[in-house]
Amino acid sequence: MNIVVDLNRCQGYAQCAFLAPRVFTMHGEEALSYAPAVPEDQQEHVLRAAAACPVQAILVGEEAGADAG
Amino acid sequence: MQGEPREGRIVVVGASLAGLRAAEALRDAGFVGSLTLIGEEPQPPYDRPPLSKQVLLGKVSADRTGLPQRRRVDAQWRLGVRAIGLDPIGKEVLLADGEKVPFDRLLIATGTRARPWPKPAEATLDGVFTLRTGEDAGRLAERLDAGPERVLVIGAGFTGSEIASACRERGLAVTVAERGPAPLVGALGGTLGALAAKLQRAHGVDLRCGVTVTELEGDGRLTGARFSDGSRIDADVAVVALGAVRNTEWLAESGLAAGPRGVTCDAGCRAFDMYGIVTDDVFAAGDVARFPHPLFEYQLLSLEHWGNAVAQAEVAAHNMVNPGPRRRPHLTVPAFWSSQFGLNIKSVGVPTFSDQVVIAQGSLKDARLVAVYGYRGRVTAAVSVNQAKALEYYERLIETAAPFPPAPGAADRIESPVPVPSDVPDPKTLSHGPTVALTGHLPDRRLTLVQPAR
Numbered sequence: 001m002n003i004v005v006d007l008n009r010c011q012g013y014a015q016c017a018f019l020a021p022r023v024f025t026m027h028g029e030e031a032l033s034y035a036p037a038v039p040e041d042q043q044e045h046v047l048r049a050a051a052a053c054p055v056q057a058i059l060v061g062e063e064a065g066a067d068a069g
Numbered sequence: 070m071q072g073e074p075r076e077g078r079i080v081v082v083g084a085s086l087a088g089l090r091a092a093e094a095l096r097d098a099g100f101v102g103s104l105t106l107i108g109e110e111p112q113p114p115y116d117r118p119p120l121s122k123q124v125l126l127g128k129v130s131a132d133r134t135g136l137p138q139r140r141r142v143d144a145q146w147r148l149g150v151r152a153i154g155l156d157p158i159g160k161e162v163l164l165a166d167g168e169k170v171p172f173d174r175l176l177i178a179t180g181t182r183a184r185p186w187p188k189p190a191e192a193t194l195d196g197v198f199t200l201r202t203g204e205d206a207g208r209l210a211e212r213l214d215a216g217p218e219r220v221l222v223i224g225a226g227f228t229g230s231e232i233a234s235a236c237r238e239r240g241l242a243v244t245v246a247e248r249g250p251a252p253l254v255g256a257l258g259g260t261l262g263a264l265a266a267k268l269q270r271a272h273g274v275d276l277r278c279g280v281t282v283t284e285l286e287g288d289g290r291l292t293g294a295r296f297s298d299g300s301r302i303d304a305d306v307a308v309v310a311l312g313a314v315r316n317t318e319w320l321a322e323s324g325l326a327a328g329p330r331g332v333t334c335d336a337g338c339r340a341f342d343m344y345g346i347v348t349d350d351v352f353a354a355g356d357v358a359r360f361p362h363p364l365f366e367y368q369l370l371s372l373e374h375w376g377n378a379v380a381q382a383e384v385a386a387h388n389m390v391n392p393g394p395r396r397r398p399h400l401t402v403p404a405f406w407s408s409q410f411g412l413n414i415k416s417v418g419v420p421t422f423s424d425q426v427v428i429a430q431g432s433l434k435d436a437r438l439v440a441v442y443g444y445r446g447r448v449t450a451a452v453s454v455n456q457a458k459a460l461e462y463y464e465r466l467i468e469t470a471a472p473f474p475p476a477p478g479a480a481d482r483i484e485s486p487v488p489v490p491s492d493v494p495d496p497k498t499l500s501h502g503p504t505v506a507l508t509g510h511l512p513d514r515r516l517t518l519v520q521p522a523r
Contacts, residue, residue, distance in 0.1 A: 001137070002135050002136065002137040002138075003137055004116050004136055004137055006375075006376070006379075007118070007375075007406045007415075008375070008376045008404045008405070008406060008415070010406075010457070011457045011458045012413065012457055012458075027122075027408055027411070028408065028411035028412060028413060028455070029411070029412075029413070029455050030413045030455050030457055031408035031411075031412070031413035033122065033123055033128065033408075034119075034123070035123070035128070035129050035133070036115075036116055036119060036129065036133060036134045036135060036136075037129075037133040037134070037135060059137055059139060060137055060139075061137030061138045061139040061140075062137065062138055063113065063135040063136075063137065063138065064089050064113050064114045064135060064136045064137065064138035065084070065089075065106075065112075065113020065114060065135075065138070065146055065148070066113070066138070067141075067143075067144075067146070
């Protein structure tokens with residue numbers, strides 16, 4: 001599972017950093033830092049974080065081009 | 070156009086953010102024909118913003134920033150091969166491996182590449198880097214891991230400043246050389262440029278403005294650099310952050326309006342040919358496109374922004390599979406972000422399209438503020454520093470061409486109620502490119518804006 005956060009939308013509510021702290025961390029007071037490739041054991045947490053984001057800035061999907069030949 | 074717009078062959082050249090999002094949007098819009106994505110880099114689409122932040126800090130490995138795909142795009146991926154030409158009559162894309170890929174409709178999303186150091190012998194010294202691709206970021210992160218004595222960053226635009234920030238966070242000695250009067254000045258103007266300079270120095274950056282690097286020294290390995298003011302430093306790593314070059318050379322013989330400033334297209338992402346006639350079957354999106362924006366007096370804008378790549382790709386895809394009257398314009402208000410030196414900087418609108426600026430909320434002293442930019446009495450941009458939640462309000466002001474300076478209301482207090490000149494410099498005086506290029510003229514002075522020739 002891979003994620004990308006639309007940081008234009010992100011307003012630093014930090015819900016994701018509470019729900020999946022191994023994937024999302026605050027960097028400074030309001031900038032978000034995250035790991036784009038989600039470890040297997042964090043996927044549930046990340047899905048919860050994506051659902052909880054007040055501005056729906058977290059996009060989840062399989063890594064693009066997985067079907068690339 | 071062959072047959073129904075939802076059938077036929079679509080080729081997307083450029084397999085990065087814009088290309089991927091366009092492919093997804095084409096399928097979302099009901100395109101059932103054949104879809105081919107051509108990418109120069111061997112790996113599938115990945116996200117670039119983390120490269121100058123998480124990756125340089127060593128928190129994420131450079132090969133782990135792959136972009137998520139949100140639906141099946143059912144495409145033929147041609148990765149690791151460069152497009153070298155376009156035959157507009159035969160409707161074929163020519164690839165470096167000799168293959169010709171036929172299309173009914175084409176999307177050009179070839180983006181930009183890092184502007185290299187202009188002297189090839191110096192550019193190939195061991196220790197000299199640029200930062201644009203995942204491979205670049207991986208190599209640079211590895212070198213930073215090894216603990217260099219001093220890193221020289223050439224150019225203090227967003228990329229250069231983020232690199233300097235990451236180096237300082239790692240405790241490395243950093244010198245930043247900027248030809249303009251301050252960091253970020255090309256994108257944000259004089260007021261926030263001065264704040265950025267203060268922050269860099271407070272974080273221990275050896276910041277040198279108003280100078281250029283005249284020579285990178287070394288014999289096989291980089292050992293130091295000389296500056297235009299006569300000074301020199303020892304450095305074992307140099308990162309060239311001089312902005313980007315648009316990947317349009319492959320279109321030179323195509324008859325399209327494509328050149329160093331990008332591929333000119335209309336508001337619906339349809340590319341123009343060299344005579345200014347709009348094409349029916351060639352579209353452009355992302356960093357490589359330049360398009361007229363009504364909020365900024367229909368000046369042609371080139372935006373090197375993540376959000377623009379996404380929004381413009383979606384509009385291009387929609388228009389590729391819909392007949393004329395159902396087509397949509399790309400009118401998104403430009404927006405971007407940066408994080409550096411512990412601060413979250415976000416922008417909406419076009420700060421370089423301004424003659425004045427006012428600190429509408431917060432203060433420069435606290436490095437927590439919203440700066441609002443105006444042009445001839447209307448709001449054209451806002452930039453927040455650690456105050457991101459306020460930006461949506463200003464975005465509305467930009468969209469409605471609200472009067473500048475903005476009335477107090479959302480403002481908690483006004484530190485400097487009197488607007489001051491925005492001091493947006495001519496890009497020719499910068500060592501890097503601004504992230505928004507107005508390819509007409511600056512609004513408050515008549516200047517021809519060109520990407521600095523190197």
